Amino acid sequence: MAHRKKNRNVGIIGIGQTKYSSHREDVNQPEMINEAVSAALKDASLTMKDVDCIVHGNMELFEMVHQPDLWHTLGTGAYGKDCIRITTGGTVGATIACAADNLVASGMYDIVMAIGFQKLQEGHTTGGITNMADPLWFRHLQTGALTGTKAYDVIKEFGEERAKRASLMYRVIMDKHAGLNSNAHRAFGLEFEQIDDLIKTSPKLVGDLKLIEMCSQSDGACCVIFACEKKAKELSKKPVWVRDHITVHREEVFVMFGYDDRHPFPMTHRFAAEQLYKRNGITSPVDYFDVFEMYDPASWWAVDWLRDFFMLKGDEHLKLVENREIMIGGKIPVNPSGGVIGSNPIGATALIRVAEAALQVRGDAGTHQIPTPVNHALASGFGGTMWTVLMMLEKELNWQGVNNG
């Protein structure tokens, strides 16, 4: 897993988000995107004149719009500029962040704007996802991330009571975080005392995956501006440095052919984490990172994935949740923003992880800011048939001594 040394450093200098919500009748797609673009430009004190290239991403065809990057020029500001459309499924928001980082690091462009968006109420996600499957073998209507297998796994490993309570504990923590983030789509005001009730009353979707544990469909857009070191230092008081990122996928493991115990399918998370930490000399990620913005489509997955991403053993990940160490104020806060369970405009979702992690590093997350200093942040993306993207952000440009070449 060779990782080439960066040609030059890249910093995040502008962040803009819309409010996330179930419907946005008041704006069309470019108008909604423009809200995030304008906010990011304002955040960076730039105008479109300063931007060299736009990287545009969403889940393809979820709005039933072909070539959305062209239709969206009015909102993205791409008129007369280089513009690249990327679509890698649920990870797309993270992929455009990686692409923007690469485009700047390469020297091709000094300032690149990454824009992720989704307006899920306009189209039909099942219509877009169904086409992933080969109709000769199976093309039942696909529901994307809706799967009960992870609940089955966790229950099998840790017992029904502990597993179900851990999943709901994670869910309530996310709801409490979402309640602090004015952009979040869903904040119900859940309390820890309700955990036992919710286990009994929340409707089951698939197996033991319950409605309350699943993410929403949201409308919204996120925009992050990346700049080369020289420009970042000139233009920004608090640039957030992109240290490294990694993408891992194994396309063949779509579980329609049956579950194989020898190859539990989300291996990509642990593999990506191992590679990333190894080449950056990080031995204990829980101690190293100050915040983790995780792509958590459902609380069952989230609980389990903590073990992969933090390279934990046994039930260490469950203890982090049970002891509320993942809450703001805990040992390693996860998703102070409320996470994907709180807001999920899919094409923007993974970019929001990067944006929120960067806001935490800057200390600009407002009411959901972690009270202790945030120097090292991790953001993840998830999607497709087990794709993983991880991005590391740093407050200081001081890791060059580490062998990442």
Next chain:
Amino acid sequence: MSLDFDRKDCFVVDGKLALPYTYFAGRMGSKFITTLRDEKKIMGVKCPVCNKVYVPPRQTCEVDMTDIRENWVELRNTGEVTNFTVIRYDDKHLPRKAPFILALIKLDGADSPFAHILEGIAPEEVKPGMRVEAVFAKATTSTILDIDHFEPARVSKVQVSEPAERTQAPAAAPRSKEEMEQDERRKAMSKKVIITAALAGAATMKNQNPAVPYTPQEFAEDAYKCWKAGAAMVHVHAREDGGMATHDHKRIKDTHDAIKEKCPDLIVNMSSAVGMGKTAEQRISQIIHVKPEMASLNTNTMNFSLVDRKSGKVFIDFVFENTFTMLQDFGKAMEEAGVKPEMELYDMGGLDNWLLISKQGFFTKPYNFNFVWGVAGGQAFRPDAFMTMKHALPEGANFTTCGVGTDQFPAITMSSLAGGHMRVGLEDNIRIPTGELAKGSYEQVEWAVKIAEIAGREVATPDEAREIMGLRKK
């Protein structure tokens, strides 16, 4: 290549995806459709920065990202075909039986075309550029088909001299932080003084001062010298070789282009008065043809005569006609063509006339005025009248001034002290303050530069002048 490849035992999966779909039009699209449905009006939005008018409307200008959501303009129901296709097959989703024409139609005053059905003409007779007009549907469907179709226009030329059918409500745009900051910048910039040279006018002849330009080449040379001397803008009435003021489009465009070629930086401000005895159509159509950055817009009907200043004898009596309708139609035509109007105020009544018409809301900020002193038929220069005029202007407006004959230099000196700009040139006065004939308009520009120095004002470059007056370089 043979198409006879082997299909034996090839299994085909038939399927059908029926997909729910919703489209959120947003406020802009919604207002377009509801205004079309309820008021039978076709609305667009205008970018105040680049003057592009978009139909259908959009929230931001694609060129400069300006937020234009509040800047609604009503368009005429007429326009021209920019391109078309003929639909020659029937299908249930199509709005007409084949064959029918689907045309791209650019409405008058719009810069972007949109697709619609064209009827009342055979497909083989359709030509890009042909004039068409909208026919509204009798029953509404809350779609773009509330315009039932377009058909060839009954009148084929732009009528600028007839009253427009409707007026439009003034845009009550809330002032954004950016706008206020821009105003601040303009205010600071306004400390710089813009010097304009009116090179010829319609009446000053070579027998009065041989430096008066007639040919495009002479205009270009003269403009160049004025620019070198410090002028940011020239004001032009084109002439024939014999010296007569002309409304001939080619001659005017040649004159304009010759100046721009010699001196690309300079702002050219064209006259919409042209000269005596020109019709309204002759006066405005040349502006729309040439599309200079700026043009004069006269604000009142008045005597504009040649009267002997000493004896009071009338040599030539002439009424300079500028009705309210002309003020409105010329103003609209200029704004729609992206030509910034410079309002000519010959007295306070002219300003009041403009203030009345401006309630229609089509004039874009910043507003630019020129106080004209000493026309036989207008008011003579008086400092207190000057200040009264200045105080009556809308907030944030720019003003410049010019004076006929001996009013010229006192008026511009006053303006330079009062924060205004200065116009000189042989159109207004053939002499310099010493009483000698000016060697050219440029010599008066040199005097204006001296006045600016005395008044402590820096002379604006053409680009600074554009920023102050809200012009977009062409």
